[in-house]
Amino acid sequence: xxxxAMPTGRDSVPAARAAEPILTVDxxxxxxxxPDGVLTAVDDVSLSVLPGEFFSVIGPSGCGKSxxxxxxxxxxxGYDGSVRVAGELVHGPHPSIGMIFQEESTFPWRSVIDxxxxxxxxxxxxxxERYDRAxxxxxxxxxxxxxxxxxxxxxxxxxxxxxxxxxxAAQPKIMLMDEPFAALxxxxxxxxxxxxxxxxxxxxxxTLLITHNIxxxxxxxxxxxxxxxxxxxxxxxxxxxxxxxxxxxIVSSEAFGRYVAQIxxxxxxxxxxxxxxxxxxxxxxAPS
Amino acid sequence: MSKPAPxxxxxxxxxxxxxxxxxxxxxxxxxxxxxxxLNRFIVPPPSEVLAAFPRVIMQEHVLSRFVLTxxxxxxxxxxxxxxxxxxxxxxxxxxxxRLATETWVAAVAAAPLVLMYPLYLxxxxxxxxxxxxxxxxxxxxxxxxxxxEGLVGTRRVLINVGKSFxxxxxQQFWKILFPxxxxxxxxGMRLGxxxxxxxxxxxxxxxxxxxxxxLINELAERFDLAGTYAAICFVILVSIIVFMLTERLERWLxxxx
Numbered sequence: 001x002x003x004x005a006m007p008t009g010r011d012s013v014p015a016a017r018a019a020e021p022i023l024t025v026d027x028x029x030x031x032x033x034x035p036d037g038v039l040t041a042v043d044d045v046s047l048s049v050l051p052g053e054f055f056s057v058i059g060p061s062g063c064g065k066s067x068x069x070x071x072x073x074x075x076x077x078g079y080d081g082s083v084r085v086a087g088e089l090v091h092g093p094h095p096s097i098g099m100i101f102q103e104e105s106t107f108p109w110r111s112v113i114d115x116x117x118x119x120x121x122x123x124x125x126x127x128x129e130r131y132d133r134a135x136x137x138x139x140x141x142x143x144x145x146x147x148x149x150x151x152x153x154x155x156x157x158x159x160x161x162x163x164x165x166x167x168x169a170a171q172p173k174i175m176l177m178d179e180p181f182a183a184l185x186x187x188x189x190x191x192x193x194x195x196x197x198x199x200x201x202x203x204x205x206x207t208l209l210i211t212h213n214i215x216x217x218x219x220x221x222x223x224x225x226x227x228x229x230x231x232x233x234x235x236x237x238x239x240x241x242x243x244x245x246x247x248x249x250i251v252s253s254e255a256f257g258r259y260v261a262q263i264x265x266x267x268x269x270x271x272x273x274x275x276x277x278x279x280x281x282x283x284x285x286a287p288s
Numbered sequence: 289m290s291k292p293a294p295x296x297x298x299x300x301x302x303x304x305x306x307x308x309x310x311x312x313x314x315x316x317x318x319x320x321x322x323x324x325x326l327n328r329f330i331v332p333p334p335s336e337v338l339a340a341f342p343r344v345i346m347q348e349h350v351l352s353r354f355v356l357t358x359x360x361x362x363x364x365x366x367x368x369x370x371x372x373x374x375x376x377x378x379x380x381x382x383x384x385x386r387l388a389t390e391t392w393v394a395a396v397a398a399a400p401l402v403l404m405y406p407l408y409l410x411x412x413x414x415x416x417x418x419x420x421x422x423x424x425x426x427x428x429x430x431x432x433x434x435x436x437e438g439l440v441g442t443r444r445v446l447i448n449v450g451k452s453f454x455x456x457x458x459q460q461f462w463k464i465l466f467p468x469x470x471x472x473x474x475x476g477m478r479l480g481x482x483x484x485x486x487x488x489x490x491x492x493x494x495x496x497x498x499x500x501x502x503l504i505n506e507l508a509e510r511f512d513l514a515g516t517y518a519a520i521c522f523v524i525l526v527s528i529i530v531f532m533l534t535e536r537l538e539r540w541l542x543x544x545x
Binding site: 074094097099103104107109122167 | 443445446448449451452453454455459463464467468470542543
């Protein structure tokens with residue numbers, strides 16, 4: 001097993017995967033005005049994601065992961081640097097990018113099938129066609145038989161699958177996920193990881209996952225970018241050379257454990273810094 | 289052989305319990321009046337109220353009065369719903385307008401607007417328009433405030449979902465903001481319709497013009513207490529009809545509840 005560690009995303013694509021990146025993030029810097037002065041949340045972050053690749057961004061709380069997610073998804077502006085999808089400069093939300101959010105984001109007033117058909121309705125597809133296509137995605141996320149249920153009747157894991165199917169129904173080139181399983185228990189998280197792997201392998205879906213969960217990142221990813229604590233910079237990019245197709249059984253393998261240890265080694269220092277910083281802020285009574 | 293389901297599990301049980309509780313309450317009142325605990329010149333025995341129904345229906349033309357009050361309530365409901373929701377949306381869209389007027393709208397919601405009826409009599413005359421406009425004025429503020437509250441309270445993540453799907457402003461409103469705010473808007477509608485109905489019947493009573501309010505006034509002045517209470521039951525019926533209609537509308541617009 002080879003753990004390939006590289007300093008920046010731009011130089012990190014191995015020769016074997018030297019295809020044109022579908023997503024290029026170049027030199028992103030984002031600053032926020034705070035009562036304590038200007039806070040640099042993300043500092044010169046660059047990365048590139050290849051078609052069909054599963055790329056994860058991992059870092060401690062407060063490292064700017066979600067800021068990066070919002071910038072790439074076009075929900076946040078006022079930053080330096082650029083985001084390109086297949087070479088096209090992106091400003092604002094882009095149809096090629098589908099987003100799955102950390103918070104529960106299904107529409108409670110729509111049934112499962114109507115939630116999933118939502119982007120197809122917006123695209124103006126005829127009713128029959130959009131329901132036919134939506135049913136395909138219902139089956140893909142394993143929710144057959146729940147089409148007419150409402151989100152309130154589903155578990156947290158099922159609701160996240162509805163969100164995922166809704167995003168996939170729009171057939172984005174890139175799926176952006178911001179800690180989609182953060183609110184779920186560990187077992188559900190592993191099983192949903194299996195579902196994500198299965199979908200990713202079936203659709204060859206390019207995916208960018210934002211997470212703070214090392215196990216989840218190693219289980220799912222081809223590459224993992226480790227970020228530093230405030231300001232969020234690229235600390236290292238690690239190639240995950242585990243065989244595919246994968247399932248959650250891989251978490252018990254020796255190689256998996258070594259990757260987890262390697263990434264935790266990188267993260268520990270950052271997480272400790274984050275914890276100390278948070279404590280000193282709390283002592284001063286300043287917001288986190 | 290499976291055991292029959294207990295009555296408490298029946299879907300009719302809440303309705304049976306409600307009607308049963310009401311019947312028990314009526315019996316208790318009847319008993320208290322006959323036991324002289326309640327003064328029968330203030331609270332007539334329910335049996336007398338029941339006996340007054342045929343008289344009120346036949347001699348007092350209660351049905352035409354009921355239709356008039358119900359029509360006024362319906363007209364006021366449509367007006368407060370249209371203008372109330374539009375007002376709430378306007379305050380949501382224009383923050384300056386909201387900051388400038390929200391406190392005033394809240395103050396209007398709490399004001400005894402029924403006292404404005406002489407002004408409305410001058411403006412509209414002694415007719416049904418005055419009554420409808422009084423109902424409209426009284427019911428408007430709660431709907432504006434609750435519409436605003438519902439729109440402001442829409443979860444940020446749902447708005448972001450809309451943005452991520454490149455929704456236009458109009459789609460963002462009709463597909464996300466409005467359905468997300470609907471439960472709160474309906475709370476406002478119920479409040480608004482209560483205020484409107486109170487004012488409609490109140491002004492009918494005060495200006496002695498048409499409808500159930502006038503009938504209550506006449507019966508009270510004749511000291512026909514049983515008839516007065518029977519007429520009040522018809523006002524409650526108007527209220528029940530208005531509520532059932534709003535409930536149906538809510539279920540149709542937002543089946544998940």
